[in-house]
Amino acid sequence: MLKDIFMGLSQNQFLNNAAKKYGLKMGAQSVVAGTNIPEVIKSIKELNAQGISCTVDNLGEFVFKEEEATAAKEQILKVIEAINENQVDAHISLKPTQVGLDIDYSFCLNNVREIVHQASRYDMFVNIDMEDFKHLELTFNLLDELSMEFDNVGTVIQAYFHKASEYLERYKNFRIRIVKGAYKESAEIAYQDKKDIDANFIKLIEWHLLNGKYTSIATHDHRIINHVKEFVKENNIPNDQFEFQMLYGFRKDLQLSLASEGYHFCTYVPFGNDWYGYFMRRLAERPQNLNLVAKQVFNKKTNTIIGVAAGAFILGRMTKSNKKKSR
Template sequence: MLKDFFMGLSQNQFLNNTAKKYGLKMGAQSVVAGTNIPEVIKSIKELNAQGISCTVDHLGEFVFKKEEAIAAKEQIIKVIEAIHENQVDAHISLKPTQLGLDIDYSFCLNNIREIVHQASQYKMFVNMDMEDYKHLELTFQLLDELSLEYDNVGTVIQAYFHNALEYLERYKNFRIRIVKGAYKESAEIAYQDKKDIDANFIHLIEWHLLNGKFTSIATHDHRVINHVKAFVKQNNIPHNQFEFQMLYGFRKELQLSLANEGYHFCTYVPFGNDWYGYFMRRLAERPQNLNLVAKQVLNKKTKTIIGVAAGAFLLGRITKPNQNKRRR
């Protein structure tokens, strides 16, 4: 129920636009690394100084027009240039829907191809984030086509899908980020019980560590992290074959501790004004995340917005259940 609640909030375009007006004054700087490129570069430099690399996500919501997708592409290319010019340790994460996947497949492919090409000039990696199930095979198709031309692109495997191991085997020669999964999917295609998802998550990590090219392990769960530490030691897996990943602003002490222990560590760094939907999905994915940032984020204005959001969500569910746009 709590997951449905936060997912509902993340889908509301009106509330997303309202949150933009407050910007980082609401305390969102705790989980979003700035609203513009100079600010995100500053955040990356601070993380790099602690031995932490970064993957940068330019946040964007509700992209259904070509001009919006083109603007997103151009901004991501500017980020690539800024990473290169500042010689920081970072690469790119992007969402195909932000670049036009819901508009036209070929249009989206060309947009991403431009990004991947520019990144390849600087030997920079580009990760295509996975979204909901209806975009799954389309995203794999994008990866298949791009990999015919470039070797600096990879994607994400979501552990809650029943067929996750099949997907992982299919792309074992790619750099892969393994996550539990943040979207609400049906029982026909995805595990619903947390224990089942956690068990599959561990299974996928172990399989890819033994068989894959490079594994990015995205988790804030110290139990999973400790399990991986023991597993790689037992199986003599070198540290240069994997990395731990966490979100910007979450479990900062643990991020630094892992980097100091000699593990490759990468922080997922989102930036931009469209922070609201991103933050709500993080709460839907793991409601405990609320406790990790509550003191920093939930000031008076934020509580007011979430309160209004809750009312709007509940009213929308009752009177206009199909009005909200699809999430990313």
């Protein structure tokens, strides 16, 4: 129930626009690494100093105008330049809709091509993030076309899809990030039960570790992480064939522990003013995420999931109230 509420909130364009005006409020500052490039570079340097690499996501959603997509592309190009100039250990993650996929496919392809080309000049990897199911095949099409020109591009496979194994085998020769999946999808195309998703997630990880090029294992679940540790040991899979990934701001101690054990570790680092949709999906994913944010937003007496949900509700009410006053 609460997951559905936050997923609904994440898709609310009105609240998304309002959130930009309030900055990183309601705990978002704990999971978003700043609103500008200098701030995100500072965060990357801090993580690098602890033996952790980064993948950087310039947040942005609800892009339906060419000028907005072009602005997003230019910002990502600036991030690439900043990563190179500061010589930090980081690469790029991008969402195709942010650079025009909902506007025109060819327009989007040209934007992504420019980004991948610029990154290739610095031997920098670009991960094309997956979004909801309606964008899945279009995103695969982007990858197919770009891979004919560049070798520094990969994508994401979401374990909750019934056909995830087919997708993974189709792209086994690419660097792939395997995730459970963060969007609300129908039972016709995606598993709904957590046990089914977890089982498929492990199945995909094991298959790609044995058959794929390079595997990014994106999870905060220590049980799955421990399973992977045993699996790679039993199958003599070298550490340079995979990495663990977690989101910025979550399970920091575990992130540091894995890096200190000698595993390749990469933190997914989001930044920017357009943080709202990303933040709401993180709240929707796991009860642990809600509790973590609550601890940083409310005092101990109000440290409840209801408190976080109330915060989201208050943001909406504040926005509507201000809109009425401005009329």
